[in-house]
Amino acid sequence: ETGVTQTPRHLVMGMTNKKSLKCEQHLGHNAMYWYKQSAKKPLELMFVYSLEERVENNSVPSRFSPECPNSSHLFLHLHTLQPEDSALYLCASSQERTDHSPLHFGNGTRLTVT
Amino acid sequence: QKEVEQNSGPLSVPEGAIASLNCTYSDRGSQSFFWYRQYSGKSPELIMFIYSNGDKEDGRFTAQLNKASQYVSLLIRDSQPSDSATYLCAVKWGDSSYKLIFGSGTRLLVRP
Numbered sequence: 001e002t003g004v005t006q007t008p009r010h011l012v013m014g015m016t017n018k019k020s021l022k023c024e025q026h027l028g029h030n031a032m033y034w035y036k037q038s039a040k041k042p043l044e045l046m047f048v049y050s051l052e053e054r055v056e057n058n059s060v061p062s063r064f065s066p067e068c069p070n071s072s073h074l075f076l077h078l079h080t081l082q083p084e085d086s087a088l089y090l091c092a093s094s095q096e097r098t099d100h101s102p103l104h105f106g107n108g109t110r111l112t113v114t
Numbered sequence: 115q116k117e118v119e120q121n122s123g124p125l126s127v128p129e130g131a132i133a134s135l136n137c138t139y140s141d142r143g144s145q146s147f148f149w150y151r152q153y154s155g156k157s158p159e160l161i162m163f164i165y166s167n168g169d170k171e172d173g174r175f176t177a178q179l180n181k182a183s184q185y186v187s188l189l190i191r192d193s194q195p196s197d198s199a200t201y202l203c204a205v206k207w208g209d210s211s212y213k214l215i216f217g218s219g220t221r222l223l224v225r226p
Contacts, residue, residue: 055212
């Protein structure tokens, strides 16, 4: 399998549930990202891991907790979410320290919080 | 506050026409510029990137960069209905991809 794969594709959860989103990249990249995409808003960077260390956290609420066990896998653990957290969550990867390295996105997880 | 501005559209063009998508950015230190296409319900996919002033062509797509005017555009020649999507402009001002700022996107509709 190639590229960036995300599971699940769709997730409906209540505000008291705990769930996790999974991302796996098969591109040999050394950086992985979580983005949030809400309707009519720009993509929002949530977390960045470069060489498995978190290097960026754009003041995301603590109800979102990332985990990067190795350079190919990335998780986003969710707990006590709010309805406004409903969005498309995109994982991406890139090769850092490479000129003009673009992001490669997964297919996303459509999250609905009820 | 670094910003990337795009007209939300929709931009409607007839099949076969040239579609012109525009993007302005606020940071003069920006180094790389990317265009992504996103179909409804799908993830963004990279179309092109450009980092030098001037034009860069790839098939029916041409990216144009003018750093003095802080302006980047994407031209789509011979537009097809399958080009109907939202086009995202992204600007990077450092050597790390997490220094990438996205615009809100322009929705393109190509009428058969």
